[in-house]
Amino acid sequence: MDLSQAAQKHTFDSTILREYDVRGIVGETLTPADMTAIGRAYGTVLREKNGRTAAVGYDGRLSSPELAVALCAGLIAAGVDVVRVGLGPTPMLYFAVHHLGLDGGLMVTGSHNPPEFNGVKMVMKGHSFFGADITRLGDIATTGAFAAGIGQARDETVLDDYIRRVSGDYDATKGLKVVWDNANGAAGEALQGLVSRLPGAHILLNETIDGLFPAHHPDPTVEKNLAQLKAAVAAHGADIGIAFDGDGDRLGVVDGQGRVLWGDQIMCILAREVLADLPGAVIIADVKASQVFFDEIERLGGHPVMWKTGHSLIKAKMEETGAPLAGEMSAHIFFKHRYYGFDDALYGAVRLLSVLAKGGESLSELRDRLPQMVNTPELRFECDDKRKFQVVQEVRERLRAAADVRVNDIDGVRVLNDDGWWLLRASNTQPVLVARCEAKDDAALDRLKKALTDQLVRSGIRPPTFD
Numbered sequence: 001m002d003l004s005q006a007a008q009k010h011t012f013d014s015t016i017l018r019e020y021d022v023r024g025i026v027g028e029t030l031t032p033a034d035m036t037a038i039g040r041a042y043g044t045v046l047r048e049k050n051g052r053t054a055a056v057g058y059d060g061r062l063s064s065p066e067l068a069v070a071l072c073a074g075l076i077a078a079g080v081d082v083v084r085v086g087l088g089p090t091p092m093l094y095f096a097v098h099h100l101g102l103d104g105g106l107m108v109t110g111s112h113n114p115p116e117f118n119g120v121k122m123v124m125k126g127h128s129f130f131g132a133d134i135t136r137l138g139d140i141a142t143t144g145a146f147a148a149g150i151g152q153a154r155d156e157t158v159l160d161d162y163i164r165r166v167s168g169d170y171d172a173t174k175g176l177k178v179v180w181d182n183a184n185g186a187a188g189e190a191l192q193g194l195v196s197r198l199p200g201a202h203i204l205l206n207e208t209i210d211g212l213f214p215a216h217h218p219d220p221t222v223e224k225n226l227a228q229l230k231a232a233v234a235a236h237g238a239d240i241g242i243a244f245d246g247d248g249d250r251l252g253v254v255d256g257q258g259r260v261l262w263g264d265q266i267m268c269i270l271a272r273e274v275l276a277d278l279p280g281a282v283i284i285a286d287v288k289a290s291q292v293f294f295d296e297i298e299r300l301g302g303h304p305v306m307w308k309t310g311h312s313l314i315k316a317k318m319e320e321t322g323a324p325l326a327g328e329m330s331a332h333i334f335f336k337h338r339y340y341g342f343d344d345a346l347y348g349a350v351r352l353l354s355v356l357a358k359g360g361e362s363l364s365e366l367r368d369r370l371p372q373m374v375n376t377p378e379l380r381f382e383c384d385d386k387r388k389f390q391v392v393q394e395v396r397e398r399l400r401a402a403a404d405v406r407v408n409d410i411d412g413v414r415v416l417n418d419d420g421w422w423l424l425r426a427s428n429t430q431p432v433l434v435a436r437c438e439a440k441d442d443a444a445l446d447r448l449k450k451a452l453t454d455q456l457v458r459s460g461i462r463p464p465t466f467d
Contacts, residue, residue: 009144010037016119017138019428020130020312023110023119026063030118032070035108038120039074041137042106042129044147046080049125051103055156057085057093058108059186059247060209063118068108071120072153075106079149083156087209089187089248090121091344095165096158097123098340104129109186112219112245115212121247123342127319130312163190166347167197169338172357175200176239181229183218184210187248187346194346198353203236205229218245220252221330221378223260230258240356240363242349249311250331251345253352255364263331264293266352269366273355274325274337275302284317284326286310287411288378288423288436292371308411310428311343329378373420374445375438379464383433388426391433395424395455415451419444422452435464 012034016024022038024030046054056072058064064087072082085096090107097105104124110117122129140146178200182188188209195202205228206215216225220243233241233254243252253261261269264285271283275297283302285293286309297304307317311332318326324337332343339347356363383391392412399407399415408414412425412434420439427434435452439445453463 008040008146010034010141012037012138012141017134019134020310021111021119021121022134023113023117023429025116026067026118030067032066035067035070035120036074036077037141038137039071039106040078040146041074041140042104042122042124043075043078043080043151044140044145045133045136046104046124047078047147047149049103051125052079053081053083053102054104054106055083055085055093055096055100055102056106056108057088057090057096059090059110059211060087060184060188061110061115061118061211064108064211067118071106071108076151076153077149078147078151080151082151082153084153085156085158087186087189088159088162089185089190089244089346091249091342091346092158092162092190094123094340094342094344095162096156099158099161099165100156107247109247111247112217112250114217128312128315130310159190159193163193163197166344166350167194169347170198170350170354172199172354174357176353176357177201177203177236178353179203179205179229179232179236179238179241180207181205181226181232181241181243182207183220183225183244183246184208184213184215185218185244185246185248187244190248190346191244194350198350200353200357203232203238205232213246220245220250221263226252226254226260230254233258240353244345248345249343251333251348252331253363255367256362257364259364259367261363261367263327263329263333264289265367265370266331266333266348267325267327268293268296268370269355269363270333270348270351271297271300271302271325273351275300278324278337281325282321282323284314284321284323286314286328287408287414287425288329288434290373290375290438291421292373296370306408306410306414309425315341315343373438373440374442376436376445376449376466379435379466380427380430380432381435381462381464382431383426383461385431388431388433391456391459391461392424392426394459398455398458419447422448424452424455433461
C-alpha cells in the first residue's frame with residue numbers, strides 16, 4: 001500500500017473527534033477539508049484491514065451534500081471504492097453495508113444536534129468504529145500517513161430495499177392508528193414508504209425533510225419536543241405516537257393517553273417477544289436504565305446485563321455476549337433478533353407496533369402494568385473535561401467506605417440502597433457530568449437527591465437543579 005506523506009498533513013479542531021463519532025459546527029470547527037481528511041484517514045485504516053469498499057450516505061442538513069462530496073473525495077484518494085447511497089436515515093446506511101456486502105460505511109449526519117452541526121458516524125468490517133479508532137484518524141491526518149490510490153465511485157439506490165426489509169418484520173394481521181413525527185429529519189422519505197406497506201391508519205407529522213428543523217428540535221428524548229405528537233395523538237384518538245430523531249436511529253414513544261415511554265420502558269415491552277423466542281437470552285441496557293427494566297427482564301426469564309452508556313459501547317457488548325436485544329435510555333434500540341444488530345428507529349417502531357397489534361392489551365395498559373417509580377430526568381451539568389472524571393473517581397473512593405450502599409462502577413457510580421439508586425457519570429462526548437435518581441416514593445427520592453448533592457459539594461461541584 002503506497003503512502004503519501006508530509007505534504008498532505010492535516011490538523012483537526014480538537015473538539016470534533018468524539019468518542020462515538022465526528023461532530024462539529026460547520027464552517028467553524030468542521031469544514032469540507034476536514035471531511036476529505038477524515039475520508040483519507042478512514043480509507044487508510046480500511047485498506048490496512050484489507051478492505052476496499054465503503055458506502056457513504058448523508059442526512060437532510062443543508063451542509064450534508066457538500067460534506068458528503070468531500071468525504072467521498074478523501075476515500076477515493078485513499079484507494080477505496082465508494083458506493084454513494086444518497087439521502088436517508090443513518091440505519092439505511094448501515095443496511096446498505098450489509099445488503100451490498102461492503103467493508104465499511106460512513107454517514108454524514110449531525111444526528112439530533114441543531115442545524116449548524118454536522119459530522120460522521122462510521123462502521124468498519126462489521127463493527128462499530130469508535131474510541132481509539134477515531135483517535136487514530138487524527139493521528140494519521142496529523143502525520144500525513146495517508147494511503148494513496150485511485151478508487152472508483154458509483155451510485156446505488158437502496159431505499160426501496162431498506163423499506164421492504166424493515167416492513168417485512170411486521171407480522172400481525174391487524175393494524176393500529178399511529179401518529180408519526182419525523183421532526184423534518186432524514187427518515188422522511190423512508191417513513192412515507194414504510195407506512196404505505198403497513199396496515200392501519202397512519203398520520204404523518206413533519207414528514208418533509210428540512211435541515212432547518214422548522215417544527216421543533218429533532219430530539220425525542222426531550223419531552224417538550226413531543227408536544228406536537230401528544231396533541232396529534234389526542235386529536236386523532238390514536239393508539240400510539242412515534243417520533244424520530246434527526247437521523248432516524250433513535251425513537252420516542254407516547255401512549256394513547258399522551259404519556260411518554262422512555263427507552264427502558266420500550267425495551268421491557270419489546271423484550272417479551274424476544275424472550276418468548278429465546279428463553280434465557282441476555283438483554284442489555286445502559287447504566288441509566290430504571291431498576292424496573294432489570295427486574296422485568298428477570299421476571300420474563302431473561303438475563304439482564306447493565307452496561308456502559310454509548311451506542312458504540314452497547315453494540316460492542318452485544319457482539320461479546322450474543323445478546324439479541326439491547327438499548328439505552330436515549331432510545332437507541334438494537335435488534336439482533338431477526339435483524340442486523342444496529343440501532344434503527346424505523347425497525348424498532350415496526351417491532352413495537354407488531355407486538356401491540358398481536359397482543360390483547362393497549363400500550364397504555366402495558367405501561368401501567370410496569371411498576372411505577374419516581375425519578376428525576378437525566379440531569380446534565382457543566383464540568384471541565386479534565387475535572388469530570390476526577391470528580392467521579394473522588395465520589396467512588398469515598399463510597400468504598402460506606403456500609404449502607406452498594407456501588408456499581410461499570411460506568412461512573414450507580415449507588416443502590418433501600419431507597420432506590422442514584423447515578424453520577426462523566427459524559428464521554430461533552431464537558432458535563434450526568435446524574436439521575438430513582439426511588440420508590442417522593443420521600444425516598446428526596447433522600448437520594450440529598451446523598452448525590454452531598455457528594456458533589458464535597459468535590460467542590462455546584463449541584464444540578466432538580467426541578
